[in-house]
Amino acid sequence: MALRASAEAGPLARLARGLLARAADALVPPSCFVCGAAVAEQGLLCAACFPRFRLIGPPHCHCCGIPFAHAGEAEEGGLCRVCLERPPAYDRARAAWLYDEASKPVLLAFKYGDRTDLAPALARAMARAGAGLLAEADLIVPVPLHRKRLIARRYNQAALLARALGRIAAKPVLPSLLRRTRATAPLADLSALARRRALAGAIAVTPRLLGRIAGARVLVVDDVLTSGATADACAEALLAAGAAGVDVLVAARTPAGRASPGLDGAGAAGEGDAHG
Numbered sequence: 607m608a609l610r611a612s613a614e615a616g617p618l619a620r621l622a623r624g625l626l627a628r629a630a631d632a633l634v635p636p637s638c639f640v641c642g643a644a645v646a647e648q649g650l651l652c653a654a655c656f657p658r659f660r661l662i663g664p665p666h667c668h669c670c671g672i673p674f675a676h677a678g679e680a681e682e683g684g685l686c687r688v689c690l691e692r693p694p695a696y697d698r699a700r701a702a703w704l705y706d707e708a709s710k711p712v713l714l715a716f717k718y719g720d721r722t723d724l725a726p727a728l729a730r731a732m733a734r735a736g737a738g739l740l741a742e743a744d745l746i747v748p749v750p751l752h753r754k755r756l757i758a759r760r761y762n763q764a765a766l767l768a769r770a771l772g773r774i775a776a777k778p779v780l781p782s783l784l785r786r787t788r789a790t791a792p793l794a795d796l797s798a799l800a801r802r803r804a805l806a807g808a809i810a811v812t813p814r815l816l817g818r819i820a821g822a823r824v825l826v827v828d829d830v831l832t833s834g835a836t837a838d839a840c841a842e843a844l845l846a847a848g849a850a851g852v853d854v855l856v857a858a859r860t861p862a863g864r865a866s867p868g869l870d871g872a873g874a875a876g877e878g879d880a881h882g
C-alpha cells in the first residue's frame with residue numbers, strides 16, 4: 607500500500623528520496639574510494655591517492671586512445687601507427703586511467719571482490735575522460751558477460767559502470783543489447799590473430815533489441831581495455847546491426863597498443879576473463 611502511494615505521488619516521492627539521500631550523506635561522511643580518508647565529496651580520491659592514479663590525457667592516439675610519450679609520436683591525423691595501418695571497428699576508445707599498480711587493485715576489487723559500491727566513483731572518472739563520447743552517444747551498452755560467468759560472479763561489472771554512466775549523462779542504457787553466444791577462453795596469452803579467431807561470432811546483438819540500434823551512436827562500456835579485441839568484436843556486431851558508429855569507454859587501459867600482444871600482459875595477472 608505504501609509503495610503504491612509513493613509511486614502515485616511522483617514529484618513528492620522524488621523530493622522525499624532526494625532528502626533521504628542527503629540525510630544519508632550527512633550521516634556517512636564522504637570518503638576516498640581507495641583508502642577511506644575523508645574527502646570533500648563522495649566519489650573523489652583523497653590528496654594522497656590522487657597522484658598515484660595516472661590519468662590519460664593528450665597526447666594520445668585520436669582513435670584507440672593509447673597515450674603517447676610526446677606529441678611527436680602521433681602519425682597522420684593524430685593516430686598511432688597501428689590505427690593508421692589497420693583501423694579498428696570502433697571510432698574512438700577512451701580511458702580514465704592507466705591500468706597499473708595504482709588502479710589495478712581497485713579494478714580487481716570492483717570486478718571480483720564484490721566492491722560494487724565503487725561503480726559511481728569509477729563512472730565519474732570515466733565520464734570526465736570520455737565527456738565527448740558520452741555527449742554524442744544515443745545508447746550506452748556494457749560489454750556482455752557469458753551467462754555462466756554472470757552466474758558465477760553474480761554481477762557484470764561493465765553493466766554496473768554502464769548504468770552509472772547512464773545516470774550521470776541521462777542517457778538510455780541497454781544492458782542486454784549485446785550477448786555472448788558462447789564462453790571464450792581467456793584472451794590474455796593469445797596473439798592478435800588468435801584473439802580475433804577466438805572472438806569471431808562470440809558477441810551478437812539480442813534479436814528483440816535490433817530496432818534500437820538503427821542509426822544510433824553506441825557507447826560500449828567496460829572496466830579494462832587491453833588489446834581492444836573484445837571492444838572491436840562488440841563494435842563489429844553493432845555496426846553490422848545498423849549502428850551509425852561505436853565508441854568505447856573504460857575505466858583503465860593497459861599502456862600497450864592494439865597489436866602488441868607480446869606486451870599485453872595485464873590479463874595474465876588477474877584478468878581471467880574474455881577481455882581483450
Ligand SMILES: [Zn+2]
Pocket residue numbers: 638639640641642643651652653654655656
Ligand atoms: Zn585515498
Ligand SMILES: [Zn+2]
Pocket residue numbers: 667668669670671672685686687688689690
Ligand atoms: Zn591508435
